[in-house]
Amino acid sequence: MNAPDPMGRRVAIGLPYLWLVVFVLVPFLIVLTISFAESALGIPPYIAPLGFAKGWIPQLRGTLGSYGLILGDSLYLKAYLNSLRFAAVAMLLCLLLGYPMAYAIARAPERWRNPLLMLVILPFWTSFLIRVYAWIGILKTNGLINNLLLWTGIVHEPLPLLNNEFSVELGLVYSYLPFMILPLYATLERMDLSLLEAAADLGATPFRAFLAVTLPLSLPGIAAGAALVFIPAVGEFVIPDLLGGPDTLMIGKVLWDEFFTNRDWPVASAVAVAMLVLLVAPIVLAQHALRKGAESS
Amino acid sequence: MPYASEAAPLVSVVGVTKRFGEMAAVDGVSLEIARGEFFALLGPSGCGKTTLLRMLAGFEVPDAGRILIDGIDMTDVPPYARPVNMMFQSYALFPHMSVRENVAFGLRQERVAKPAIRERVAAVLDLVQMGGLGDRRPHQLSGGQRQRVALARALVKQPKLLLLDEPLAALDRKLREQTQFELVRIQEQVGITFVVVTHDQAEAMTMASRIAVMDRGRLLQIGPPSEVYEAPNSRFVADFIGSVNFLPGTVRATTDRGLLIASTDAGLLRVAGAGATPDGAEVTVALRPEKIAMSRTPASRHDNQCTGVVREIGYLGGFSLFRVALQSGAVLRVSLPNAERSAATQFARDEQVFLSWTSGAGLVLVE
Numbered sequence: 001m002n003a004p005d006p007m008g009r010r011v012a013i014g015l016p017y018l019w020l021v022v023f024v025l026v027p028f029l030i031v032l033t034i035s036f037a038e039s040a041l042g043i044p045p046y047i048a049p050l051g052f053a054k055g056w057i058p059q060l061r062g063t064l065g066s067y068g069l070i071l072g073d074s075l076y077l078k079a080y081l082n083s084l085r086f087a088a089v090a091m092l093l094c095l096l097l098g099y100p101m102a103y104a105i106a107r108a109p110e111r112w113r114n115p116l117l118m119l120v121i122l123p124f125w126t127s128f129l130i131r132v133y134a135w136i137g138i139l140k141t142n143g144l145i146n147n148l149l150l151w152t153g154i155v156h157e158p159l160p161l162l163n164n165e166f167s168v169e170l171g172l173v174y175s176y177l178p179f180m181i182l183p184l185y186a187t188l189e190r191m192d193l194s195l196l197e198a199a200a201d202l203g204a205t206p207f208r209a210f211l212a213v214t215l216p217l218s219l220p221g222i223a224a225g226a227a228l229v230f231i232p233a234v235g236e237f238v239i240p241d242l243l244g245g246p247d248t249l250m251i252g253k254v255l256w257d258e259f260f261t262n263r264d265w266p267v268a269s270a271v272a273v274a275m276l277v278l279l280v281a282p283i284v285l286a287q288h289a290l291r292k293g294a295e296s297s
Numbered sequence: 298m299p300y301a302s303e304a305a306p307l308v309s310v311v312g313v314t315k316r317f318g319e320m321a322a323v324d325g326v327s328l329e330i331a332r333g334e335f336f337a338l339l340g341p342s343g344c345g346k347t348t349l350l351r352m353l354a355g356f357e358v359p360d361a362g363r364i365l366i367d368g369i370d371m372t373d374v375p376p377y378a379r380p381v382n383m384m385f386q387s388y389a390l391f392p393h394m395s396v397r398e399n400v401a402f403g404l405r406q407e408r409v410a411k412p413a414i415r416e417r418v419a420a421v422l423d424l425v426q427m428g429g430l431g432d433r434r435p436h437q438l439s440g441g442q443r444q445r446v447a448l449a450r451a452l453v454k455q456p457k458l459l460l461l462d463e464p465l466a467a468l469d470r471k472l473r474e475q476t477q478f479e480l481v482r483i484q485e486q487v488g489i490t491f492v493v494v495t496h497d498q499a500e501a502m503t504m505a506s507r508i509a510v511m512d513r514g515r516l517l518q519i520g521p522p523s524e525v526y527e528a529p530n531s532r533f534v535a536d537f538i539g540s541v542n543f544l545p546g547t548v549r550a551t552t553d554r555g556l557l558i559a560s561t562d563a564g565l566l567r568v569a570g571a572g573a574t575p576d577g578a579e580v581t582v583a584l585r586p587e588k589i590a591m592s593r594t595p596a597s598r599h600d601n602q603c604t605g606v607v608r609e610i611g612y613l614g615g616f617s618l619f620r621v622a623l624q625s626g627a628v629l630r631v632s633l634p635n636a637e638r639s640a641a642t643q644f645a646r647d648e649q650v651f652l653s654w655t656s657g658a659g660l661v662l663v664e
Contacts, residue, residue: 194385195391197376198391202402205377
């Protein structure tokens with residue numbers, strides 16, 4: 001391909017990179033810098049780790065103290081592991097619920113597909129916060145479900161549905177399910193259906209054809225959906241804050257508390273950096289594995 | 298049907314109809330296919346040939362009629378339980394599997410032992426000359442190679458019946474010709490009954506031992522290629538298989554040597570055979586372009602002769618195609634082999650010519 005306008009090409013390719021540098025890399029570097037700072041009373045509430053002494057001599061006043069703190073206190077590690085667990089369970093549940101839904105939409109008559117997809121996306125028309133709030137009304141002791149169960153006599157005492165791990169997991173699955181369905185739908189919808197006919201023709205029952213053809217061919221969609229659910233779920237703050245109990249420990253909530261309640265910016269930044277590292281490492285590994293798989297296929 | 302009587306047919310299609318909405322894609326078709334035949338379903342697109350093939354494979358269920366394979370009613374048997382394999386027009390190779398895995402897929406469904414799978418896959422890949430490429434993925438193959446893998450995958454289970462849906466449509470012309478003969482070679486080697494769907498009459502004639510011509514869901518004629526070509530039973534078949542001239546006329550007399558037909562275009566026509574047509578009947582005489590002789594002087598011995606003017610000449614290398622206007626204004630297509638390299642024998646545009654043909658050249662169609 002010949003490029004009639006190399007300048008225009010460079011701009012077109014450069015813009016997204018510029019965006020990433022300005023809005024992702026620079027903020028991250030600021031957070032990284034703060035994480036090495038010492039906390040102090042004042043505005044901002046820390047001593048900049050990079051500074052200039054009198055006479056414009058560069059001076060390094062950084063400290064690893066914040067990292068020491070989060071490594072030393074088992075609370076942070078527990079919060080991390082809890083978040084990973086919550087996110088992993090949410091991811092699995094989203095996959096188990098989302099796959100059949102995406103499959104059904106992809107195989108529905110063509111005129112039904114867009115309306116069905118609209119229904120999946122419809123919740124986004126309302127604020128995320130309001131939707132999570134609404135779950136409180138549904139789940140609370142005096143809420144919709146408990147009242148219904150009491151009224152029908154199925155239970156005689158309200159069930160503890162709110163402010164526990166169950167409600168947090170429910171909130172996560174509810175909120176992130178569309179992010180699983182959409183990429184799955186995209187891969188399932190463009191699958192060549194004659195492949196399934198070929199599998200049937202060669203003696204595979206519908207179930208075996210699903211396992212041998214549909215499932216492996218939808219792996220990219222599964223991987224994309226899993227990442228889209230898992231990554232934001234790990235750092236989720238609103239759902240555990242609104243639906244979780246006092247003992248629901250998730251790293252997003254810890255981060256919030258460090259930042260706004262304790263006003264300890266360096267520790268909050270260190271938590272954020274550690275979370276990023278913990279998230280990025282497995283994603284890079286997974287992408288590497290996927291790319292290797294794609295190359296060999 | 299010369300083949301059907303030799304043994305019990307492998308495939309019996311009995312009064313099969315398949316509707317999509319209001320339209321009957323296949324309309325009351327009955328036919329029999331003998332063991333070991335290379336059978337072609339031929340017709341224009343939308344004639345129902347592919348629907349009929351898909352009913353044989355089990356992907357469509359007929360609305361009426363039965364399909365028997367090897368004497369067993371298969372009408373409601375799902376595709377995965379039929380002794381039938383299909384080669385898809387798109388090939389439908391599994392993109393996430395190697396060539397070898399693609400071919401082994403059918404055997405793995407049958408739970409054949411691993412060493413036996415390896416052996417049979419290797420043998421069938423050798424048969425289609427793909428032995429060295431077993432580890433490739435479909436996207437690393439050329440179109441011709443994919444076609445071979447698709448064929449191998451359909452052959453490896455040794456089905457009673459192999460269905461081929463436009464097997465050569467995706468190949469370029471040179472490769473298509475070569476592959477036609479190779480399909481015939483493979484079919485003779487493995488002895489499996491082949492049913493091929495094609496819209497290309499030359500392809501059907503080259504490969505098939507019998508051809509079924511379909512149009513608008515109906516079966517029009519069924520027979521060996523030479524019979525379908527030389528004795529078409531309708532205008533549609535005559536026109537669809539090869540090139541043909543139609544001369545309308547009225548039967549004047551029936552003699553022991555054939556019919557005398559009065560044609561407004563070419564005078565009195567003598568056509569051999571076909572005695573069941575009453576005098577005065579309106580008929581059409583079908584005349585193939587290669588059966589007409591063309592000369593500058595009147596032919597000495599002929600049954601039919603008329604004069605005309607060469608209007609257009611198409612030089613096609615091996616032969617030339619002429620469009621000759623008769624006095625009535627009707628245009629006859631005439632094809633002549635280019636037997637000599639010299640241009641001296643060739644006719645020129647607007648040249649006055651004599652056309653002649655024997656009484657055995659034309660065919661009377663009553664419709």
